[in-house]
Amino acid sequence: MGTRSEAKENTRQQLLQAAKDVVSSQGPTALSLRDVARRAGVVPSAVYRHFESRDALLTQLILYAYTGLAEHLETAVASSEGHGAWRTAANALRAWALANRHEFLLIYGTPVPGYRAPEATISAAVRVAAVFISRTPQEAGPPADPTLRKQLTAPAADFGVSADGLAHALAEVSQLVGALILELGGHFVGTADPADQLWDHILTRQSLGGTG
Amino acid sequence: MGTRSEAKENTRQQLLQAAKDVVSSQGPTALSLRDVARRAGVVPSAVYRHFESRDALLTQLILYAYTGLAEHLETAVASSEGHGAWRTAANALRAWALANRHEFLLIYGTPVPGYRAPEATISAAVRVAAVFISRTPQEAGPPADPTLRKQLTAPAADFGVSADGLAHALAEVSQLVGALILELGGHFVGTADPADQLWDHILTRQSLGGTG
DNA sequence: CAGAATTGTGAACAGTGTTCACTGAATTAT
């Protein structure tokens, strides 16, 4: 230790860690650049040596949230591959969302203003999507419309599934994300709260879905 | 005119209108109390004669968003009652969400920090939910688990449907909201973008769903 | 008409993100 670039990396990591702590416990709106600097033992303007702006710092946190979720999902499905992989992935998604609600909402909640996804974030998002897309049953549900199939054929090829399979996956993931958003937003209070049973019910519906 | 209470109502309405304009065009994070005061031609501290805080002002906007959506849905289904009412409601939901994205995210996106739903908001939320719940097919999808059915029986009675029907509605609404959240968040870019066809596909799946 | 109530004022406070001239030490070039 002792080199300048090492020092730079150190305080950068301290800034990131402080920012993660704040977001994880209080959410992104509570993220103050000055507070982060304070926690890292540095003056506010020093943060600009490492990040272009407060939003750029937040963008980094979004990236970490994506990769954290992707790794969580991948290890979950890896330890129980085969049948029921979709259910395993779905349950891992919910477990992660409940344990990291602010990070989950950072990804799937209201987009942060002026945020344009950088390349690294996109690939991390694809990692998350791939876990589900590659584990969707091939011939479940009604076939996609010709227009939809045409739209999805190319991207489906990238994931190694059929257009119908991708359409199926997108529809099902929408349901999972929607249920979690509603649960985290307290929209099930008065009906399905806690939402554990409803979640199981949704998974059962999904595994029974299809034309036959 | 000329009375004090009328004047109070006037500036209050001006403040609300200004706030609505900002949120509608730039989203809630761009809502500045000082800016709202400026637009209403009043000094910042005067806002506190009408609203407890900036968050209280935002809460009012959430309420307006709820009632606006509820009215939109109700008129949509009223003008085409009968068969296909669910599809009509769903399409009205999407149309409203796309035309009022910030308001939609105000309701279903990341919850604003420190927000506790007041009574008026809850009843408006119920209005929205009721449009869908009362139009769900009774015997579609797998039956709910005993635990889930027990949980949902009482609230289902309030809506005049069975517990299974409510479980069905909650699952389907989750899918609709999830698809819209993902669409508005740009998560379909690269796959189902624009998402019109995927939306239709989801609605078709929903109308075909069920055990028979 | 006198007194109470309350809408709006203007100044102040603590906080925010961001910019910029600067310092001092580590790196590189001579």
Next chain:
DNA sequence: ATAATTCAGTGAACACTGTTCACAATTCTG
């Protein structure tokens, strides 16, 4: 080895934010 350059970190400033408070002015009430 010495001089030049790079650059992480500093501290002061700017324009902004939400919020509070003593005060003025006007309307309502007894």
